[in-house]
Amino acid sequence: MSGDLEQPGPAQEQTSKIRIQFITRDTDHELPAEASAPILVATKFRRYALSTLINTLLDTPTPVPFEFLILGQFLRTSIEDFLTANGISAETTLTVEYVRALIPPLHVASFEHDSWVSAIDVLSGSSPASIWTNNSPGVPSGQEKILSGSDDGLLRIWNMSSEVEAISSVSHNNHITNAKFLSPTRVVSASFDRTIRLWKYESMPDFGPTSTLTPSVELYGHKASVDSIAVHAPSSRLLSASQDHTVGIWSSKKTDAPPAPQSLLPSSSNKRRKLNPNPNSVSQRGSLALMTGHTASVTSVSFAPNDPTVAYSSSLDHTLRTWDLATRTLVDTRTTAHALSCLTPLQDLGLVATGTDARSIILIDPRASATAVSALTLRGHTGTVWALSTDPSSAYGLASGALDSTVRIWDVRAARPGSGGIGAPEVECVYTIERESGRGRKKPVRGDEVKVFGIVWDGEVGVVSAGSDKRVQVNRSPQGVRDS
C-alpha cells in the first residue's frame, strides 16, 4: 500500500503530509481554540520543526522548546520514520502531545567528601524549607545551600561555589542516612545510630563565610537505624522511618517533645560514648508516637503533599502504608510484589512513586478506592532504586537515583502499555545522568557501581545527587531557571 503511495512522482513525495492533532496537558501552553483543529504537517518534520510550529501557534514571546509524545514515545526522528518504525498509517489523524522539553541536565559541580554521602538536601528559593518560612527574606539566587550527610557522621553545608560553609560540630555515632533542611536555619538529620538530631545552622556574616552547625536536640526512640525522615515545618512535625519496623512522629519543637526513653539512651559503659566530647550538652527528647504496622524495615516516609496529617511509608515488607497522623493509625496498606526502598508523592497526579529493589519504580495509587495497586512502572535502572525526587517544575517529572551509578530523569507521560499488554503501563527514562567520578574509567562490574543514595531535584540548583563515590554531584539544565 505504501508502495502505491510512493509510486507517484517526486513532486508529491516532497509534500507528503499527515494530519496531526496537537494536545497538551500543560495549561500554560494550551493552543488557542482556533488552532486546536488537526493540522496538516509535512511528515519529514522533526522535533525542532514541530516545536517551532507550536511556538508560532502559541505566539510565545520567547521560543519555548517542546518535546512531542506520540503514543507514549518521544519523537526522536522525523515523523515519517516514526510512522514506519511503528507501523502507523500516514492517513490517520495522529494525536501528538507536546510537552515542555526537558533540557538534558549537564554536570555543574561535584563536592568531594571523605566518605560515602547518603544524605542530601538543598536550600534554595524554591525549596520547601524556604517556602515554609514565608516571613524570612528567602534565599536569593546564588545563595543556595547544599546539605550533605556522610558516613563519617558529619553534616556539611556547601555553598554553590563548592565551599564547605559549615561542618556539624559533633558527629553522629554512625553514618548519616538522611538529612533535611527544616528551615533556612534548622537542619534535621537521621542516622544509623538510631537517633534523629536537630541542628541549628547559623551563618555568621560577621566572621566571613564560615557558619556553624550546632546540635540542638537529640531525638531517641527508634531501636534501630533511622533510614529516612520527612519534615513539615508548618506543623513542626517530623516523620521517621526506621529499621525497627516503626514510623516515628516527632516534634521539631523542643518544648513539645516528650522526654527520651532512658532505655534507649546510650549506656555509659559504651566506650564510644565516653569518647564523645560533650554527651550531655544536647537535650534529649523522645518521640510523639511510634506507629507500628510494618512487618519489616521501613525504608522511607513522606508527608502527603496536600495534607500534612497523612503520611505514606514504604517498607521492605513490600507494602506502602498510609497513616493518619492525627489519630496515629494505619489507614491503608498497598501491597506490591517487591521490597520498596524509597518513595516520593507526586502531588498533581495523586500518585506515590516508589522505588523497588527489583530495579523499577512503581507509581502507586494510594487511595483506598483504587483498584490497581500499580498505576505505572518505570523501568530502566539496573540496580536498586534508592532515592526519588520530583521535578519542581513539572507534575510529571521524576528523578531517581539507584545503586547502578545513575540518576535517571523520567517523564511519566511517556507511558506505553506494559510488556505483552500485561501489568501496568511502562515508562522509559528520558535522560540518564552518569556519575562524573566514573567518567573515563572502565565500566565497573555489576554490583560494583557507584551507589546513589540521595537525590534532590531543586528548581534552582538542579539535580543534586550523592553517592558512594564520596561526592555530591550537581547537574543542571543549561537554561536552568524556568521562566515560571
Added chain:
Amino acid sequence: MQGSQGRKRKLILREAPTIEQNPTEEDEFQSGLLDGILSQSESENDDDDNDESLDDENSEDQLDEEEEDELDSDEIPSEDEGESDSHQPTNGIGARKMAKEKHKSTLETDSATTQELGLDDRTDGSRRFDEGANYIITQDANGNERYIYRSIDPVYDSDDSDAPDNGNTIGNISLSFYDSYPHIGYDINGKKIQRPAKGEALDALLDSIDIPKGWTGLTDPATGKPLELNNEELEVLKKLTRNEVPVDGYDPYPEMIEYFTGKTEIMPLSAAPEPKRRFVPSKHEAKRVMKMVKAIREGRIQPYKAPTDEEQPETKGYDLWADEAPRPDHPMNIPAPKLSPPGYEESYHPPPEYLPDKAERAAWEAQDEEDREREYLPTDHDALRKVPGYDTFVKERFERCLDLYLAPRVRRSKLNIDPEALLPKLPSPDELRPFPTVCSVLFKGHKGGVRSVAIDPSGLFLASGGDDGAVMIWELRSGRQLYTVNIADEPVNVVKWRPSKDTMVLSAAAGEAIYLLAPFSIMSPEVENLSREVLDAGWGYAATSSTNGTSSVQKEPAAKWSRPESKLLDQGVLVKISVRAPVKAIDWHRRGDYFSTVSPKGQSSAVAIHTLSKHLTQLPFRRLKGLAQTAQFHPSKPIFFVATQHTIRSYDLSRQELIKILQPGARWISSFDVHPGGDNLIVGSYDRRLLWHDLDLSTRPYKTLRYHKKAIRAVKYHHGGLPLFADASDDGTVQIFHGKVVEDMMENATIVPLKVLKGHKVTDKSLGVFDVDWHPREPWCVSAGADGTCRLWC
C-alpha cells in the same frame, strides 16, 4: 612289508597241512604274490579293527577250535593271530603264549612236510618260474612244452560288499531274540558270533573322549556293533537324503531311442498296408464344414474384410484420472498431486523481472540437474511463433508420469515425536519469579577469599568471614561496611547468626576456636543487653557442674569456654570456645540455645553440640564412621543430621538413636541443607553433583543435578517460604533452582534450574564461590567468593 612278511611266514607255517590239498597255493606263497590274500586278510583285518576287543575275547576259543580242526579254519585263526600280535600286544598275553607254544608243536610237523615238499620240488626239477610270464612251462607226456597258466587272480577289492564274511546268518529277525544268549547269531560257518563287549565303563569313557573317525553314534542292528560309516557310505547317504541317485555315473535322462518315427524307413518295422481312411474324405470334417457353411448362410460368420485406415483403432493412452471424482479425504485414497498452474516464468514472453540475469543463468547452469529448483530457465521470445520446440518435453512428461507412478500414494502415519515433548514438562523460569538474577551489591573489603557469609535473621545485615581472619558485618542492601573485627590470624571458616530476632549474636569459627560475637556498635542498647545476657548466662555453670564430681571422670573437657582477650572483648567478641580440632561448620538449633560444630579432623570430637545457656560442650559421638563434614539440626523435629564423606545419618536426639542413613552416592559430600519443611534435603558434593533427597522416599537421591563444572561447595535452601535453593561452586557460579515441595505426599518435588549467577572470579587455585546464603524473606541470596568479594544477588 616287514609285517606282512612275518605274517606270511606264519601263514605258511600254519597252513602247511593244506598245501597237499592245494599245491598251487604254495607256489603263490613262494612267489610272493600274496597281494590278494594279504589284501583280503587286510580287508578282514580292517573289518576286525572295528571290534578288536571281540577278537581278543574270541581269540582263545578260536585258537582252541583251530587246534581241533585246522583244516577247516584256514583263515580266521591266522587273522586273529596276526591281529592280536600286531595290534593288541598287551591283551591276553598269557593266553597267546599258550597258543604259540601250541603252534610250535604244529610247526615242527609243518616243517617236516615242507621239507618233504621241498624234496618234491627238487624232484620236479624242471619246473621253472618265470617272473614275467603268467605261466609255467613243463613237459607234457609227449615231451612237448606244456604251458600251465596260473589261475587268474580276480583281485577283489577290499570293499567287496557282495559277500560279507562276517555276516550274521540269523536272518531278518530282531536281535532281541538273542538277548538271553552270550552270542548274537551264527556266521556262515555256523560259529557263534559273540556278543560284542558292551563297552566297559572305561571304554565308553574313552570312546566318548576321542570319537573315532567315522563314528556315528548308531548301532548296527545286524551286528550290534557301533555302526561306522566310511566316506563312500556317507556320500551315498547324503545323496539319498538329497533325492539323488546314489550311484555315480547314472544318467537319469538317457538319450531317447526312437523305436517309432515319422520317417519313412527303408526297412519299416511294420509291413501293414496304408489304411483306407487315409484315402476317404473325413465325414467329421464334412460335418464341421457344413456347420460353418450354415453359419455363413445364416450370417453368423461374416467374411473377412480388410480393415480400412479410418477404422484402425487408435492406440490411445489410458487416462488414469479422467473420471476421477473428488472423494473425501481418506488415508487410503490420496488424490494425485496436481501440477501448479504455469506462472509468469513459464510464459514465452515473461515480464523482465522474471528473466534471469547472467549470474543467475550461470548459477543455474552450474547446478546439478537434480538440484535445480526448476528444470527450465525463463526465456523471452518476441512472438509465440518464435518459440522453438520444447526439447525436453518428452523427458519432462515422462518424469512426471514416473513421479506419479512411482510415488507411493500411501499416507504414512509418521511417528511425529517432537523432541521438545519428550522433555519433562517444566514451567518456564519466567513463571517462577521472583528469583535472584543480577548482582545488586558487591561487598569488597576482605583480603583474600571470603569463606563464609550469613544474613542475619532480620535480613538487614550480612556477616562474612574471610581468609584474613576478619569477621565483617555489612549493611545488606547498601553494601556499607558496618563492623570489622580481626578475630584470629587464621582464616575464618564459618560465620553463622544465632537464629533469634531479639538478640544479635554471631558465631564465627577460626581454627580451633569458636567465637561468639555481639557487635554492639550496630545494635540498640536493648538488643545489646539482651545479647550480652544470652552470651554471659552460662558463665560459671560449666565450672560448678564440673566440680560436682564429673571432673574426676572426665579427663579433659570437650571444649574450653573462655573470655577472649580484651582487645576483642571491646569489639564485642564475648565468648571464645576452644575445641580440639579446626571447626569447619556451625549450625544453630532453631531455638538458639544449642549449636553444633563439626571439625572433620577431630576424630572422636568431630561433632560437638554446645549449649549456650550452660556453656557446655558435648560430644554426641564416641566414634563416627568416616570423616564428618557438616552437621545440621532438623528445622522442626529433634533430629540431628551428620554428613560424613559418603553418607548422611540422621539421629533422633530425644531417643538417642540412629534413624536413617542417606546414601547420596557422592564421592565426597561438601555440604547439605535440610528443607524448611523437614522432609527434603539437598546435598552438594565435591564431585560436581547436587543431589535432592526426599527423606520419605528412599535413602537414595530423588534427583541428581549435574550442572557445575567443578566441585560444589555449598548448598542452601531458601528458608523464608520461597521455593528456591542455590548452590555455590568452584567454577565461580552460583546456580539458582526452583524446588517446590508440595504437601501432597503423592506429588514429587518440582525442580527447575532457574539461573546461573556469574560474576565471581575463579582464583589461581581454581577456587570459585565458597558459600551462599539466602535472605530470610526476600528472593535474594549472597555468595562468598574466593576472589575476596561477597555479592548480593537480587
